[in-house]
Amino acid sequence: MGARELRTLVEGGSFFEGPRWHEGRWWVSDFYTHSVRTVDPETGADAVVLEVPGQPSGLGWLPDGSLLVSSMTDHRLLRRTPDGDVHVHADVTEHCGGHLNDLIVDGEGRAYAGNFGFDLMNLAAPEPTSLVRVDPDGTVHREGGDLWFPNAMMISGDTLIVAETFGGGLSAFTIAADGSLTDQRVWGQIAPRVEPGSVEEMLPNLGYAPDGCTLDAEGHVWAADGLGGPLCRIAPGGDIVDEIELPEDLAVFACQLGGDDGRTLLMCAAPDFLEVNRRDAREAALLTTTVEVPAA
Structure with missing residues (x-):
């Protein structure tokens, strides 16, 4: 537990x-x-496949092989x-309380995306928000609610399953036949929820801020901690059953x-997540290690 060899695959990014x-x-x-970049898993050689002026985040693929990207x-x-060819699949502005964030695409080509809910980088007061569902034809639907910074799905x-970074845990929904999300519930509470307040009041008390996540074949979730x-x-219910220690100068903010x-676990690492520190620096890295349980 915690003692695994880490390999640096890529260095010199801004924030992966x-x-x-x-x-x-x-x-x-x-x-x-x-x-948006591809990376060779052996050599680390990378190539740009798409430039996104609006700042890229979540990635997913439609059944026809098209790549979907969140433009934040x-x-x-x-x-x-x-x-x-690149075009706008959907504009979800009316459902975003902050930057558009991570996304996932299901087998029917329906994309689910989250948003910050508030202006994190300028330390605005946190607010709950919802997910959006974008159907294959580009129509947009609001899904769920009362989610505190919905992140990886x-x-x-x-x-x-969706990570709530400012909620200290993960929530779950049942996907109905038409793609709508029902039966919102707690999947795993890692740390107690804190009282709403300012970013300065909430962050020190979160205990755990689940950020980027990945699901394994035993139904457990590897979750980055946005607090560093x-x-x-994480087991269903929220118990921590394993952990990976990181170099002192890096934190992981996403994994896959x-x-x-x-069985290869890729980690997106950087010294911190603050735009003012990351925008002009090139200190982000991609790290890998090997785990026992493979991807779901």
């Missing part, structure tokens, strides 16, 4: 997010170089077709299981 394993490569967004600051989902069967703590494996056998 939205890691995915797809078609034998890693895919990541790099916030402040405004780029202008609240749009961009669609890059297999032949390289995972799908297991007919269940969607160890990367932890992948590799040919699904």
